[in-house]
Amino acid sequence: MALVYPRKISLAQTPTPLQYLERASEKWGRGHRIWVKRDDLTGCTLSGNKVRKLEFIMAHAIDNGFDTILTCGGVQSNHCRATALAGAQLGLGVHLLLRGDAPEDIEGNLLLDHLAGAAVNCYPSAQFVSEIDALFSQWQEHYAAKGHKAMVVPTGGSDGIGAWGYIAACEELASDFSANNIDSAHVVVATGSGGTQTGLTLGAALHQLPATVWGINVCDNAEYFLNKVASDTADWQQRYPDAPAVDIQPRVLDGYVGQGYAMASPEIFELIAELSRLEGLVLDPVYTGKAFAGMLAEISGGRFEQCRDIVFVHTGGLFGVFPQRSGFNYTLAPTGTP
Numbered sequence: 604m605a606l607v608y609p610r611k612i613s614l615a616q617t618p619t620p621l622q623y624l625e626r627a628s629e630k631w632g633r634g635h636r637i638w639v640k641r642d643d644l645t646g647c648t649l650s651g652n653k654v655r656k657l658e659f660i661m662a663h664a665i666d667n668g669f670d671t672i673l674t675c676g677g678v679q680s681n682h683c684r685a686t687a688l689a690g691a692q693l694g695l696g697v698h699l700l701l702r703g704d705a706p707e708d709i710e711g712n713l714l715l716d717h718l719a720g721a722a723v724n725c726y727p728s729a730q731f732v733s734e735i736d737a738l739f740s741q742w743q744e745h746y747a748a749k750g751h752k753a754m755v756v757p758t759g760g761s762d763g764i765g766a767w768g769y770i771a772a773c774e775e776l777a778s779d780f781s782a783n784n785i786d787s788a789h790v791v792v793a794t795g796s797g798g799t800q801t802g803l804t805l806g807a808a809l810h811q812l813p814a815t816v817w818g819i820n821v822c823d824n825a826e827y828f829l830n831k832v833a834s835d836t837a838d839w840q841q842r843y844p845d846a847p848a849v850d851i852q853p854r855v856l857d858g859y860v861g862q863g864y865a866m867a868s869p870e871i872f873e874l875i876a877e878l879s880r881l882e883g884l885v886l887d888p889v890y891t892g893k894a895f896a897g898m899l900a901e902i903s904g905g906r907f908e909q910c911r912d913i914v915f916v917h918t919g920g921l922f923g924v925f926p927q928r929s930g931f932n933y934t935l936a937p938t939g940t941p
């Protein structure tokens with residue numbers, strides 16, 4: 604059965620390049636070729652993976668008469684920043700419910716949220732975790748009372764609608780593979796709210812991409828993400844009953860969260876600096892740095908032995924580097940050192 608996509612609004616700069624990392628492959632590849640799908644290049648301020656999901660989410664919002672988007676995430680959420688800017692671009696209101704106390708310095712993604720004119724409320728973590736559904740309902744009622752219609756978009760834009768973003772990206776990967784003589788590959792991606800992994804896993808099956816998709820979790824654990832991918836997939840199947848039936852087997856590589864979400868060890872900061880020097884490729888300490896470190900550890904452990912090609916999906920996150928700049932202090936040379 605043919606795959607019929609729902610409408611999307613073009614927001615992302617796609618297709619993104621698939622780039623071969625020659626020096627990184629030599630250094631860490633153990634005979635593998637390491638490639639990067641440059642989804643950090645989906646836009647300047649809209650950069651990263653979230654905009655691919657938002658292309659479908661925003662079309663759904665507009666087609667269903669919503670004029671406001673309510674969504675949530677951490678204070679430095681890339682998803683919230685992309686939503687704020689996409690909303691401004693499309694003339695929709697955006698209201699962000701952020702987890703954590705309001706920081707003294709408004710920087711990184713949060714600065715862009717404000718520049719984009721989003722309404723922002725910060726809630727202490729414990730309250731956010733226990734009350735987020737009630738908060739969404741309260742704000743939805745608030746907008747309804749003013750004659751507006753607010754759509755709730757879950758964390759990360761990860762649901763059955765957002766899944767289309769990476770289902771579609773698998774078509775790009777299919778042509779990247781043929782253009783580069785990749786006949787089978789492991790695809791590795793950071794997983795945080797599970798939607799990118801869901802889309803890639805579904806998309807690989809739907810487009811017969813010769814790829815095994817691995818999520819490297821940056822919070823929670825393997826069980827959480829296996830369930831999350833299953834429930835996002837069920838949501839997708841329920842919303843789009845005419846889509847082909849697919850059997851998927853999500854795969855999670857657990858063990859690389861470290862101290863916790865958004866907390867990176869000195870080794871992660873060092874790896875980010877090293878890859879920046881080696882390839883001019885900048886990762887972030889919350890998602891891609893941990894996932895890249897996990898991929899290298901799994902290469903060392905022989906996980907991908909049967910297959911020459913490994914594709915790392917660079918999901919963006921650059922604005923999250925700046926608020927964590929102190930993590931690099933020890934590795935930065937003083938200016939003017941010969």
Ligand SMILES: *Cc1c(COP(=O)(O)O)cnc(C)c1O
Nearest residue numbers: 681759795796797799890918920
């Ligand atoms: C959100 C995000 C991820 C994780 O994607 P999910 O779809 O939420 O699992 C990975 N990398 C970056 C930079 C992100 O912002």
